[in-house]
Amino acid sequence: METKGLQNFFWSVRSNRAFEAFVIVVIIASALLVGAKTYNISGNWRTVIYVLDWIITLIFLTEISVRFLGEKRKLDFFKQGWNIFDTLIVVASLVPIEDSDMALVGRLIRIFRVLRLISIIPEMRILMNALIKALPQLGYVLVLMFIIFYIYGAIGSMLFAEINPALWGDIARAMLTLFRVMTFEDWTDVMYETMVLYPLSWSYYLSFIFLSAFAFLNMVIGIVVNVLNEENDRVMLEEQGLTKVSLNEIHTQLNDIQSMLALAEAKRSNQE
Template sequence: MSSLVFKFQRRLKKVDNSKIFQGVVIGVIILSALLVGAKTHNLPPLAIQILGILDVAVTFFFVFEIVIRFMATPKKKQFFKSGWNIFDTIIVIGSLIPAGGSGVLIARLLRVFRVLRLVSMVPELRLLINALIKAIPRMGYIALLMFVIFYIYAAIGSIVFNEINDVLWGDVSISMLTLFRVATFEDWTDVMYETMAVYPISWIYYLTFIFLTAFIFLNMMVGTILEVMSQEHENFRAQAHGESAEGGEPASRAQIDKLEKELQEIKALLKQQAPN
C-alpha cells in the first residue's frame, strides 16, 4: 500500500515539476489576469456569460493545481512551511468565495490578487521578491535616517517660510509633504522661487535637501537592494548547481579537493603495486 502511495506521489511530483504543466499554469494565470481586466469593460451579456464560465474554469484549475502540489509532497507539514505555498493556498481559497450577494466586491478583489500567483510560479520573480523582503531591515535604518532629515528640514521650513505660504509650510506635517514634493522633483522650482522672493539665499535650503535625499539616501537604498539581490543570485546559482553557499566557499571547490585527494591516493596505491 505504501509503495503504491509512493509511486502515486512520484508521478504527481513529476507532473508538478514538468515544464509543460508549469507553462500551462502560467498561461492560466495570464488568462485570469485578462479576465479580470475584461470584466472592467462594458460588454454584451453573452460575453459576460462566457467570461463567467472561464472564470469558474480558472478557479477549478487553480484548485486542481494546488491539490496536485499538496498531494505530491511526502510530508504534508513541509508543504505549509513554504511561504509561497501558503500564499498560493490563501489566494486559491479566496477565489472560491461566491461572487453573489454582498461578497461581490470582496470576491472580485480577491480574484485580482490571483495575478500575483505569477510571482510564485516564476523562480526569477521569486528571487526578486525574496531580495526585496530581505533588504527591508537594512532599508529601514536608511528610511529612519531619511525621516530624521525630513523632520529637521520640515521644522526649519515651517519656522522660516510659514509667513510666505501657510498652505505649504503651515506646520511640520504639511512641510514634510511639501518636502516630499521637492524630493520627487514635482514642480519644486515653483516652491523655491516663491521663498527666494523673500529670502534670496533660500536656494541653499532646497539644494542641500535634494542632495541628501534624492542623491545620497536614494542611492543608498538602491545599493542595499542590489547588494541583497546579488547575494540572492549567488545563492540561487549555487543551489541550481548543487553547491552550498554556506561557509563562504562553494561545495564544488570541496568536491574538487576531494577528487584530487582521491587521485593522489590512487597514484600512491599504483606505485605500491608497481613491480620494482
C-alpha cells in the first residue's frame, strides 16, 4: 500500500501543470547557459555557470526519476520513444565537461538538451511526430525533385557552359546553380547573363522555378498538413479511449455500412 501511495504521489507530480512549467523553464535556462558558454567569461562567472550546469543536470535527473516512478507499469515508460530520448539525453549529460577527455562530447550533449522542449510540450510532440511520419512520402518528392534538377542541370550545362563555366561548367555545378535559382538568390543575374546569347532562356528558368519552387513546395506542404491532421485525429482518439481503433478501420467500417445500406435499398426497390 505504501509503494502504491508513492507511485500515486509521483504520478500526481508528473501530471501537475506547475511541474511541467518548471521543467520547461529549466530547459530554457539550460539553453541560455549553453549560449553563455560561447562568450569569453571571467573565472568567477565561469564557476557560477559550471555550478548552474550541474544543478540543471540534477534537476533533469530528478525529473526523469519522478516520471519513471510515477509510471503505473514501469516497462510502459520505455515503450514511448520520447521517454527513451529524454533518458538518454539526461544520462549522457552526466559526462563531465571540465578536465576530461570527454569534455567536448559533454558540451555537445548539453546542447541537445534544448530538444527536450519537444518531448515536454504536447503540441510540439505532435508536430515532430507528424514530420517523422511524413518522411517516407517526402522521400519520393525529393527523388522526383532530384530527377528534375538532373534534367535541367544537364540541359543548362549543355547550353550555358561556354557563357559561364563557373556556374554551368558541369552537371554538378549546374545543379548547384539551379539550387541558387530555386532559392531566388540573385537568380535574375544568372538569367540575364544567359539571355544575352539565348534570348528565350527565360523560359528555361521560369519553368524550372514553377516546378521546383511552386509545385514541389506545395506538394511538401500538402503532405505535411495531411499527416499532421491524421496525427491530431490519432491523439484525439487516444484521449477519448479509442486507441485500439485506427482511423483506417473506422473509414472501412463506415464504407461497409454504406455498402450494406445501399444493398438493402436495392433489394427493397426490387421487391417493390
